[in-house]
Amino acid sequence: MTVLTRALGAPMTRVEGGLKVSGEARYAYEHRAQRLVYGWIVQSTVARGRIASLELEDALAVPGAVAVVSHANAPALQPSDRAELAVLQSNAVAYRGQIVACALGETLEAAREVAARVAIAYEPERHDVVLYAEHPRLFEPETVNPRYPARTDQGDADAGLATANVAIDCTYTTPAFHNNPMEPHSSMALWEDGSLLIYDSSQGAPYARDQLAELFGLEPEQVRVISEHVGGGFGSKGTPRPQVVIAALCAKVVGRPVKLAVTRQQMFAFTGYRTPTIQRMRLGARRDGTLTALVHDAILQTSTLEQFAEQAAICSRMMYAAENRRTTHRLAALDVPTPSWMRAPGECPGMYALECAMDELAISCGIDPIELRVLNEPPLDPSNGHPWSSRNLVVCLREGAERFGWQERDPTPGVRREGRWLVGTGVAASTYPAFRQKSQARVRAEADGGFTVMIGAADIGTGARTVIAQIAADALEVSPSAVRVEIGDSALPPAWLAGGSGGTASWGSAVVPACRLLRERLGAGEEAPLEVSVDTEQELEQDRRDVSRHAFGAQFAEARVDVDTGEVRVPRLLGVFAAGRILNPLTARSQFIGGMTMGLSMALHEQSVIDREFGDYLNHDFAQYHIASCADALDIDAVWVEEQDPYLNPMGSKGIGEIGIVGTAAAIANAVHHATGVRVRDLPIGPARLVRGLP
Amino acid sequence: MASEIELELTVNGVPRSLEVDVRTTLLDLLREHLDLIGAKKGCDHGQCGACTVLVNGHRANACLLLAVSLGGADVTTIEGLASDGELHQLQRAFIEHDAFQCGYCTPGQICSAAGMLSEASEEGVALDAAEIRERMSGNLCRCGAYVNIVAAIAEVAER
């Protein structure tokens, strides 16, 4: 593939930056409509059971009350395998906090008060909400996300462990994490002549459109979803969440436009989260550190409504060479909300466990953790025997070691002190697959000499709008300022959603040929206005399947632990990534350091606490569920190594939205161990887990 | 009982006379009644800072202020920060430093930074990175743009 370079590779500022800094960018909840009704969601207060009765008299007596929509009066939806979206379709309750009604009011204040006065009686049943390693209902699913086998076996892992010179056997746990984008999930629904218009906070308007059409029994053309600006998602807005269905249902019931926003507290129930994990890692090695066996057993939760199997152990299938290997996933279906997509599903928790285990193995073998990884570098993808399209993990590790000053590191744990701080450093590898999905794009040459790119992509903060302009500009051989980008609307050509780090690769694969075709036709004498469309479906079918495509990286952390209190600070985080060609160094760096900041937050702060008695995530707000604050983010930097990879897409890029969070927590955990000599295997690491182990 | 009370206040230099529900917060007044959508609702409980505006020149969480208690107040939102169509220097610095991604916390970050710079100047405090970080910690950013936010503010603070 020929790659043109002018706009791509330049640090272009965001095309919608002016709108965002001036408060003019309009997010889903901020659209206007005549005769608007406000919605406020009512949640179940039992974790399992049935609604026995609804008492609405008080609620409907509130001044400004419009209606209360519940299973008693909600229109029927078409059957769907997305049980989380089948809202208000029965009186059954599958988890605490599930949507059981929606209060509607003439004002926001009225809707909230109506919701508070809805009285519901339940027939509760015993619930089971706590995941633990010996849970009697654990089962092995057929596949894990998206469609990997749940179990793999290579060689004889048990024999490999038994005959290893050095072996470690450690269990790591991660708590549930909530995505918590800053913009709560919000929707505004308007019905007109049987057609549905939705303003939604969605990572993929075309995908949301299809799901809504299915649920409401409509043709896709009868539904339009607009998500012009989206205030973050991190996976939680990738597949539609129940609030969009509720908005549409309620608008149908009252015959007026309805808008509603999920409250921050409610987001801890039904907008998705990452499953807690219990991961047992067994590594066997020869004395020199060569892996002979690798066993990764992941225990995860799902709900009784839908099966969601996070692919936590798949990273152990491809990261390192080992003759004998076993990876397994087991799930317990609990009375909890269905876990969902959260930044780097699978790799994020899985690499936390694997990369901590590698650190423990390096210490057991008495070799440097970087050298251990280099030693076990697989020439081919161990999961399938395919060659790598490119794999520069070693280059990242070496480059990072140089920049971070790793050479001077004394591996002895717990021996460095500066003032009040115990000081240590840690390293971990990072990876995320690179793939693309079919997409369509339309490009129009305008009469005024400009160009318009139209594609059902989404910009949730990734810089999609900007990089699409750059991609188009280079393919058209014009300046990016001549390119207008229209995204975030299901009326545009359908395209892959902003997820799986596959957005730019998928969209660019359609935009580039469309632009080139348009340019050819203009060059051949056709005149503007002129429009061409491209669909990548066929091209993608011809993609080589015998190549493994992954981005890699190395994460370096310095941790300082207060010698008395166990408070942890991370004065330095450095990520070195090999992710194909970096298309916009300004926004790419933001993606990397943003992911790393979330990884730091995961390592030190975040934890959703399930309440055993009541069954919900208890600490459901930002005062109790801590995410990293400005004061926690010190020197965080990301750099990348040049990578030419012809097997990817016309831009030569790999996705970068998720790899930043992968490995960060392990690097920090390893650094905390190096600082203190205390190995904390359960996240988050903080005073509660460290203070009793300090000198 | 849905008591409405007459309220007069100034928003971005424009005097406003309104009937407001006693329960309405400044944030909902701005967003739902005045269509000033720059102040964002991220948590509605003073825990994220996305709704930060300037009230009589001081930064405050608009979600925790009852509008009725603000009679006579002078409120500045992100929409009032630019002057004569020129972006405020903080707004320009945020763009240049890529100090945001999704943009949802951004108006609050910028209003907070504007208030914070005045506070520091009144106190006579020199703002190094550590000082900026601590003083900006009431504004959460889930995209993790903190490093760039601090760089953007530091650049303006140095001027």
Next chain:
Amino acid sequence: MRSFDYARAASVDEAIRAGADGAVYLGGGTNLVDLMKLGVVEPGALVDVSRLPLDMIEELPTGGLRIGATVRNSDLALNGLVRERYPVLSQALLAGASGQIRNVATVAGNLLQRTRCPYFQDVSKPCNKRRPGSGCPAIKGAHQGLAIFGHSDACVATHPSDMAVALAALDARVETASRTVALNDFYVLPEERPELETVLEPGELVVAVSLEAPLEGARSAYRKVRERASFSFALVSVAVVATVVDGTVRSARIAFGGVAPRPWRALKAEEALSGREASAESFEAAAAAELEQARPLRDNGFKVELVRRLLVWTLTEVCK
């Protein structure tokens, strides 16, 4: 949120009359509005006291300070006299909340803020403090952040204030319109009645907090341990005000935050320290004396160790 009557008090007397009729005082509102949105508090009437002339910080003839009830937290933290004479108070204030909240929250509101116990804040769950007699799920539930001192079988909540911890160590006095109460007598422990948090009578209005003249030669510090570097409530915090003469601790006043239903004045530790040599052994002994009364819950035993380490460290710094 239930609708309510709103009135702005033109005078202290008017406010007190409204308060006597059941109106709830609205100061900065940073906690009250929060709780009203959650449905934890549902007042029928609010009387806005935020513009009453109670926003002065005055030097008293005794050399002390009188701080009006509606002084904003940020104004108090940055007041020149406070910074010079009571730095521990300024440090505690600046360790609390965020810049935005400190600009709005008042002194009285800070004193009277409610616990952040997750069960108290969720009206769909029982809580003896919120609904007397309904039970305390925190005792068997998630209580990592809750009390190790002063709690009861009815309630294990902690008081969330930083400011009040410093005021406890400063022996502050709380003035209402009708009387003056020592801060250390102002808060009551839950025992069987966790809904009662202070000695205030219904409608009684806090008008000021006063401080004695600073002790000659006293040194002080406020230290806060939390789960992130800023903008979070204390796991454990400590305020120490101590005087050391010739290597001997003449007086030490110690209060902890994040460990009890009220700012926890560590009288046992103070007693153990008084007249002792300012040494690591004395500091350890003081911590041990205080911690004899600690009754950690199933999952918050780490706070015992945190209290010990934090106190020894802070005393070491203050008494050197």
